[in-house]
Amino acid sequence: MSTKPIESNVVRNAARGVWLSVLDSLAPELEKAISKPGRHVGCPVHGGKDGFKLFRNADIYGGGICNTCGPYADGFSLLMWLRSWSFPEALSAVADVLGLSCDSYQKPILDRQPAMIAPSRSASDDEKIKRSLRTLWRESKSLHHPDAEPVRLYLESRGLDGWLSDWPTLRFHPRLQYRDEDNRIIGYFPAMLALVEKGDQAITIHRTFLTRDGRKAPVDSPKKMMSIPSDRSIMGAAVRLGRPGRVLNVTEGIETALAVIEATGMVTWPLISSTFMQGFEIPAGVEKLIIWADLDQPNKKTGLRPGSEAASKLAERANAQGVEPVIREPKGPLPVDAKSIDWLDIYNQDGPNAFAFRSVI
Structure with missing residues (x-):
């Protein structure tokens, strides 16, 4: 991998439209998924017949979804999952494949072109x-x-x-x-x-x-x-259920957000998934962000719990912006036969009193 520093936006812009070729070079186990973006194939991590797919716009963003681990919004996060890389490691690997360095840009260097790559969206x-x-x-x-x-x-x-x-x-x-x-x-x-x-x-x-x-x-x-136009990005987005004041609550799922609203009466926005949660763009004026995390089974490869990890990353993001984060996570232990529990489960099991905690406002 290249050891020269390079701006992430330079690599991201260069990879846009050729992500399938980049993934084919760095993750050959994705060959079947690359040949038919949008259709389920066996998961490169967990096996099986239909546990994984690349998104239909994967050539633009490089993202995909594992039925067990959840979605990966772009090629960097997908490679970090597959290779257990840090972001700088994934960035450097993609830059090398594209023939990029910190001060130059050459024609992309790709060892081979995968079969049946879908053309970029027009x-x-x-x-x-x-x-x-x-x-x-x-x-x-x-x-x-x-x-x-x-x-x-x-x-x-x-x-x-x-x-x-x-x-x-x-x-x-x-x-x-x-x-x-x-x-x-x-x-x-x-x-x-x-x-x-x-x-x-x-x-x-x-x-x-x-x-x-x-x-x-x-x-x-x-x-x-639904499909996302290529000039828009879902990373950082939310379903806005109400107008936040000084305090905003966020969850992964829509139904979980509705449970938080019923239990607390506070404005709560669902962010769709743990992947999108960690990149959420906190609106101006919010001083406290309450993150109602899902409690997931640990990833067999990394040992990390996706919901907890996403909540921690969002909390770091909030701190960097001067917003006070509060993470609420269901108490374990997690049932062996359950992939996860969320605050909707807690609401149904224990009622609204389980949501009460000190110093929310």
Whole structure:
């Protein structure tokens, strides 16, 4: 690996659009995933048949998701997971593959081109994605609409109040198309929609596919994110449930955020996953950030608990910005047969009193 220092944004910009080739050079075990981004293959760490996939926009960002360990937003985090590298080690490796040094840029040096690499997304593709996002949101309805009963039943089945506040970022769609990994239409289902935002921009829409009686739809992935235009990034984004004042609460999942809101009455934003949590952009004016972490089983390779690690990294980020962080994590032990427990589980087990603690405000 190169020992010369190099700016991370230089490497990141150079890798944009050629991440599949970079990953093919540094992680040949991803060959099958590289040949079909967006489709599940065996996990390079855990094995099996369908435990991993690269995101459809992996050539742009390099990200993927492991069903056991969770999502990795970009190629750096993916390589850090696969190789147990630090960020500087991953940065240096990618820079070497691209032929970069601290003061020069040469044509990317790639040992070989992987088969069937998908072309980078075009401007017309981006416009199609944005049009789909706008259309879907226009077709949606308030969660208080009479037709939104499937969402209310779903929330009640999770131990939550079905008649929650009518936030403009949570909506209902009566008949949403579901496609499988081969882009085949499997069916049409009611769905809960959540708008993912960052700054003054809508980034994408998170979808929870349901049945009419409020259960998760009988599909491979009942919770799915829509595609993200290439000129937007989900890292740092959130589903904004209310306007924060001096204090803001954050969680990973949407249902967990709703549990925190019911138990505490405080503004709480879900950040979708542990990967996105650690890069959350704390809004101006927030002086205290309360992080309601998930308690996960340790990663078999690294020994780290993803939820705890993400909460710690976000706390470090908060400290660096002069924001006081408070981490709340469910008390163990974690059941052997459970991948994780979150604060929705605690809410259902112990009620709102379990959320009380001193010096929140």
